[in-house]
Amino acid sequence: MAEETIFSKIIRKEIPADILYQDELVTAFRDISPKAPTHILIIPNAVIPTVNDVTAEHEQALGRLFTVARKQAADAGIAEDGYRLLVNCNRHGGQEVYHIHMHLLGGRPLGPMLAQ
Numbered sequence: 001m002a003e004e005t006i007f008s009k010i011i012r013k014e015i016p017a018d019i020l021y022q023d024e025l026v027t028a029f030r031d032i033s034p035k036a037p038t039h040i041l042i043i044p045n046a047v048i049p050t051v052n053d054v055t056a057e058h059e060q061a062l063g064r065l066f067t068v069a070r071k072q073a074a075d076a077g078i079a080e081d082g083y084r085l086l087v088n089c090n091r092h093g094g095q096e097v098y099h100i101h102m103h104l105l106g107g108r109p110l111g112p113m114l115a116q
């Protein structure tokens with residue numbers, strides 16, 4: 001069993017978070033430290049630590065991250081202008097929380113994909 005993180009507590013509503021959407025597979029909530037006017041995290045409810053741990057079993061939940069991202073972007077009014085979906089993996093990717101998550105960022109021009 002993969003180790004739980006603070007995100008499992010958010011999924012179970014044991015700690016506060018601004019949850020925008022939840023179903024049996026995924027949860028979407030606002031990032032505590034937003035890097036853009038819209039910054040939403042979309043996560044599977046099951047603990048998958050990193051992209052390196054993904055298997056075919058996870059395809060349904062991970063596919064849903066995209067359908068929820070599309071809907072959240074539309075609801076936030078940023079679909080037309082555009083946005084960025086980002087998944088960090090391990091140290092070089094800058095991953096801080098070891099429960100796989102998709103960042104939905106938008107609401108302003110985001111600039112080049114990488115700082116350098």
Ligand code: DGP
Pocket residue numbers: 006017018029030031032033041087088094095096097098
């Ligand atoms: P990453 O670097 O890809 O692992 O991003 C982790 C993100 O999770 C980071 O943008 C901040 C966010 N985050 C960390 N702890 C919490 C929390 O307790 N609540 C919420 N809403 N976001 C959190």
